[in-house]
Amino acid sequence: MQEYKVLIVEDSPTMRQLISFALKRLRGIKIVEANDGVDGLKKLSSESFDLVFTDINMPVMDGLKLVSLVRSDPNYKHIPIVIITTEGAQEDRERALALGASDYITKPIQPNRILDVTRSLLSIP
């Protein structure tokens, strides 16, 4: 069975746990959590990932900066990135997609949406 590694970059422990809990329903998913963009980049440089979930509003380094840095680095630019946003922050969402984010999920968090996006981006049947 193929194994996938997913990085969740989110400053809220509740959100991290919500996403992580939903993803654990899929078989062969290994989850790594990061507190902010900088922590996310550190983890990206130390191991390879198949998918990244990132919040936009975070301290130290926000999600938009993270998307931009990941996309400009040839080592990671192929990794699909899902941004977590509120519908109210439509500008942020559009900017993230323009920067190269692959998809987005909105709050309130719906586990089914997380699973659908993950299955689609990782081509899990």
Added chain:
Amino acid sequence: MPLDDDKGILNRADEFMQVFKKGAEFTQELLRENERLRFRILEMENIHSASPAAQADSGETMRLMQRISELESEKTEILERIRQIEEENKDFANRYVEIESENNNLANLYIASYQLHSTLDFPEVLQIIIEIVINLIGAENFAIMLLDEKTSMLEAVASEGVDREDVPKVHMGEGVIGDVAKTGDNYFVPDLDLYEMNMNSPMVCIPLKIKEQCIGVLVIYKLLMQKKAFADVDFELFTLLAGHAATAIFSSRLYSDSERKLNTIQGFLDLLTK
């Protein structure tokens, strides 16, 4: 001459009679032959039906006919069973979707309660409540109000999307907020579409209760843009989350108080012993 004519007529009559007789004989012969052939056909039919092969054919035909009839009825039964199974399948699919949704809600509730009870630090508990209300309920503007038992006043201790100072201080029993704190019943505006933001009258007001004791209220003024209405499960989720939030707030405050008292006592002891 007339005699010759008569003779001629008689001859022709004789000839006609003879032809007629021959015709009659021929007809009778044909009738006899017809009778004989019909008899022969009957005989042949009797012989044919009486033969064992014919009987066997007939028996096989009957058996096959019966089998066809049995198969027809079996087919009808199978079609009916397929229809029933398809109905059952549809029910199972619907039930699966419901269970999946229930499972999601339970998972969310589990995470929320786990987070709420993971700390005894009061500001941290408030932060977790705020995160839960945004991420699970989908509220944009809201406040957490706690009751001061000495003054019976409800005052905001945390807020999101609105300034804490803008949230009115309310007396127990006063207005929508005070009434919810007094009665302990949830309040939802009847029609979300008609609601206009009013700091004294929130769209949702949920009492934070420990058993029957209300320690505060959660007031919501605005939902996230994509959250157009409350789902049935939201009402249940609100109550359950409010229960956990109340316990977490109560525990953390109790802990903070005891910590403070402990520090004071420790200070005194240090003063006396040193």
